[in-house]
Amino acid sequence: MSVHIGGKPGDIAERVLLPGDPMRAKWIAETFLEDAVCYTEVRGMLGFTGTWKGQRVSVQGSGMGMPSASIYTHELINEYGVKSVIRIGSCGALALDLNLGDVIAAIGSATDSNMNRTRFDGLVDYAPVADFSLLRKAVELAEAQGTPIRVGSVLAADGFYTDRPDLYDSLADYGVLAVEMESAAIYTIAARYGAKALTILTVSDHIKRGEAMDSAQREKGFTNMVKIGLDTAIA
Ligand SMILES: O=P(O)(O)O[C@H]1O[C@H](CO)[C@@H](O)[C@H]1O
Numbered sequence: 332m333s334v335h336i337g338g339k340p341g342d343i344a345e346r347v348l349l350p351g352d353p354m355r356a357k358w359i360a361e362t363f364l365e366d367a368v369c370y371t372e373v374r375g376m377l378g379f380t381g382t383w384k385g386q387r388v389s390v391q392g393s394g395m396g397m398p399s400a401s402i403y404t405h406e407l408i409n410e411y412g413v414k415s416v417i418r419i420g421s422c423g424a425l426a427l428d429l430n431l432g433d434v435i436a437a438i439g440s441a442t443d444s445n446m447n448r449t450r451f452d453g454l455v456d457y458a459p460v461a462d463f464s465l466l467r468k469a470v471e472l473a474e475a476q477g478t479p480i481r482v483g484s485v486l487a488a489d490g491f492y493t494d495r496p497d498l499y500d501s502l503a504d505y506g507v508l509a510v511e512m513e514s515a516a517i518y519t520i521a522a523r524y525g526a527k528a529l530t531i532l533t534v535s536d537h538i539k540r541g542e543a544m545d546s547a548q549r550e551k552g553f554t555n556m557v558k559i560g561l562d563t564a565i566a
């Protein structure tokens with residue numbers, strides 16, 4: 332057991348899908364994995380291990396925001412020997428040519444978080460990036476599945492609600508596709524401890540257009556993302 336995960340050593344696969352929502356972890360385990368076993372219920376942040384296409388995969392809720400995602404990423408890598416983490420999350424689109432249900436792979440993650448400013452004494456703006464081998468596999472597998480995937484940068488924001496929509500406009504001007512809340516921390520911690528990380532997102536909301544998914548679109552869009560994530564994890 333680690334401080335925040337109830338599994339024993341060996342209970343967790345070397346490849347882990349990391350949705351923010353623990354109920355999404357449960358849905359993935361029940362819908363996609365064979366022989367899924369729940370290894371942790373600590374704090375209700377559910378984690379499961381099963382098989383996908385005959386290979387062992389885990390799916391672990393990481394919570395909302397970078398402090399929470401940092402804890403799970405750190406413990407998975409350092410206490411359970413996890414080698415690759417693939418975040419599968421929802422996001423709010425900024426780019427006008429993105430639509431609800433579209434799938435994004437985050438090649439890089441800008442952030443308004445202070446976590447890396449603290450790490451580097453405010454002297455360096457560290458650039459959190461995806462592992463290229465995972466990113467390349469995800470793009471290839473998405474194309475093989477017939478799911479268009481948009482590769483670009485995202486904003487990992489500390490807040491879900493913002494008083495500064497003007498900053499989102501500026502970021503969109505610089506090519507930032509969408510906003511979510513964890514990728515920068517996951518990329519940074521994976522890099523620090525020698526693991527691979529990727530973030531795949533489904534557009535659940537359009538921030539500029541004020542649109543939000545209905546439940547049917549949410550399910551279909553998330554299914555495509557989860558299959559890309561699982562196939563990438565075992566590739
Ligand atoms: O759907 P998940 O993975 O939780 O991701 C997004 O949704 C949450 C906000 O609603 C934040 O965690 C954000 O990053």
Ligand SMILES: O=c1cc[nH]c(=O)[nH]1
Pocket residue numbers: 421422423424491510511512535536538
């Ligand atoms: O607008 C959104 C939608 C999902 N997740 C976010 O962080 N923001």
